[in-house]
Amino acid sequence: MKNVIRVTAMALLFVMCACLFVSCVPATDPEKAVAALKDADYTAANTKIGSIGALLVPDGVENVVTGAKKDSAVTIYYFDESKNAKAYWDEKKDDLKEDYESAGIFGKVVYFGDKDAVNAAR
Numbered sequence: 001m002k003n004v005i006r007v008t009a010m011a012l013l014f015v016m017c018a019c020l021f022v023s024c025v026p027a028t029d030p031e032k033a034v035a036a037l038k039d040a041d042y043t044a045a046n047t048k049i050g051s052i053g054a055l056l057v058p059d060g061v062e063n064v065v066t067g068a069k070k071d072s073a074v075t076i077y078y079f080d081e082s083k084n085a086k087a088y089w090d091e092k093k094d095d096l097k098e099d100y101e102s103a104g105i106f107g108k109v110v111y112f113g114d115k116d117a118v119n120a121a122r
Contacts, residue, residue: 028109030063030078033121037067037074040120044068060084067117074113075120082108 030046037044044067049057057064063078079085089105096103096112103112111118 005100028107030065030076033065033076037121039066039119040069042067042069042072042074042117042120043059058084058088060088065121067113067121069117071116072117074111074117075122076109076111079110084108085110 034046036042041043044065047064047066049061049064058077058079060079061077061084062080065074065076065078065115067074077085077088077090085105085108093103093105100112100114102115102118104110111121
């Protein structure tokens, strides 16, 4: 009986942690992220990257969502493949974590900015 309670408690803890992690990242759809930012009174834009814009962003980025309000801002890169997002994150994570309150990766998405702006983009 003790083991059943322990296993159940650990499973519940795992589910709660997973939900918390997923709830703290921006939306995986650029349009939903822009809508969420606008609902939170941010000025937001979704830029689709074409051949010209590819010079200004990391390799593999398809969309860039930006949002700003007073002293709060967020930038979200939507990559074509998770391996490209991971490669960018591995290269830049120390700089992003140092320069921004909140920075992270979730699948094909790399985000960085103020905590309030990142939370607003959910």
